[in-house]
Amino acid sequence: MFKYSVPLVIFIVLAIFLALGLTLNPREIPSPLIDKPAPTFSLPRLQNPEQSLSPSDLKGQVWLLNVWASWCVSCRAEHPVLNRLAQQKLAVIIGLNYKDESDSAKNWLSHWGNPYDASVVDAEGRAGIDWGVYGVPETFVMDKQGRVRYKHTGPITDDDSVEIFIPLIQKLQQE
Amino acid sequence: MRLFFLLIFILAAPNAGAGVEVKQFASTEQEQAYTDLISELRCLVCQNQSIAESNAELAQDLRQQVYTMLQQGQSRQAIIDFMTQRYGDFVLYRPPFKTKTLLLWLAPVVFFMAGLVIVWRLSRKRKRDTVSAQDAERIEKARQLLEQGEDL
Numbered sequence: 001m002f003k004y005s006v007p008l009v010i011f012i013v014l015a016i017f018l019a020l021g022l023t024l025n026p027r028e029i030p031s032p033l034i035d036k037p038a039p040t041f042s043l044p045r046l047q048n049p050e051q052s053l054s055p056s057d058l059k060g061q062v063w064l065l066n067v068w069a070s071w072c073v074s075c076r077a078e079h080p081v082l083n084r085l086a087q088q089k090l091a092v093i094i095g096l097n098y099k100d101e102s103d104s105a106k107n108w109l110s111h112w113g114n115p116y117d118a119s120v121v122d123a124e125g126r127a128g129i130d131w132g133v134y135g136v137p138e139t140f141v142m143d144k145q146g147r148v149r150y151k152h153t154g155p156i157t158d159d160d161s162v163e164i165f166i167p168l169i170q171k172l173q174q175e
Numbered sequence: 176m177r178l179f180f181l182l183i184f185i186l187a188a189p190n191a192g193a194g195v196e197v198k199q200f201a202s203t204e205q206e207q208a209y210t211d212l213i214s215e216l217r218c219l220v221c222q223n224q225s226i227a228e229s230n231a232e233l234a235q236d237l238r239q240q241v242y243t244m245l246q247q248g249q250s251r252q253a254i255i256d257f258m259t260q261r262y263g264d265f266v267l268y269r270p271p272f273k274t275k276t277l278l279l280w281l282a283p284v285v286f287f288m289a290g291l292v293i294v295w296r297l298s299r300k301r302k303r304d305t306v307s308a309q310d311a312e313r314i315e316k317a318r319q320l321l322e323q324g325e326d327l
Contacts, residue, residue, distance in 0.1 A: 029265045031263065032259065032261070032262070032263040032264075039261075125236050129236060129261060130261060132263070134220055134262065135220060
């Protein structure tokens with residue numbers, strides 16, 4: 001009996017591990033920035049390049065940083081979701097226009113709508129490296145103390161928006 | 176046909192050269208440090224390649240970052256710290272030994288030990304199963320007795 005149950009047990013354990021492995025998303029790499037102060041930058045605004053914006057300007061507010069680019073296909077998919085989220089005016093949404101041409105970025109916003117309170121230009125992708133950006137779009141949520149509390153890699157879906165972002169923002173607003 | 180394959184190889188060749196941008200180094204040690212580092216940092220876009228192998232834009236940027244930091248005279252450890260602070264341990268092909276990576280580092284040893292135990296136990300069992308010459312004689316005798324019994 002023992003002789004036959006051993007391979008069976010090994011098989012079941014393996015199957016469970018492999019099944020768990022299948023449900024994981026290898027693209028989701030946990031960010032080391034969570035609960036750490038938001039990396040700083042001082043970058044020109046897309047619509048108004050003479051003015052710069054840095055995360056310290058947003059202290060005391062809950063804000064989102066959405067990394068986007070006009071060349072990014074999944075940003076297009078995410079865009080309507082962001083527009084809807086912005087309409088609710090729950091938090092300040094800042095766009096980080098990552099390695100993009102400012103002209104095509106502006107066109108993109110006027111064509112698809114602008115959910116951002118402001119977008120900053122990171123043409124070289126230097127701020128992107130500081131934020132550990134590896135796949136556009138990415139979205140970070142910062143609390144009032146300016147700490148990163150959540151990172152979302154890949155396009156935000158309506159479900160993500162309703163189930164993760166809105167409750168989190170509401171929670172952070174109350175802190 | 177041979178020409179066709181030759182053409183394919185020639186056309187595919189530039190891919191093999193990813194990460195070999197022309198870069199000037201102050202010393203051969205610095206160049207060595209650079210090649211070592213970029214082959215130990217994982218590209219996060221194409222996850223099974225190092226930033227030395229990958230042609231992804233992020234890999235190019237990170238190579239440039241490593242290069243710049245080396246030019247500034249920063250140490251190897253400083254560069255590794257810079258990368259892990261931003262991308263986490265995931266960026267390292269040789270993750271550090273800590274509680275979270277304990278299983279990762281120790282699993283091979285554990286599996287090896289388990290293998291040894293299994294081999295040891297199996298070989299002991301086999302020894303137990305091999306019948307001694309004396310036993311064989313007795314078995315043969317018993318068989319003969321049985322056969323005689325049938326005849327009766």
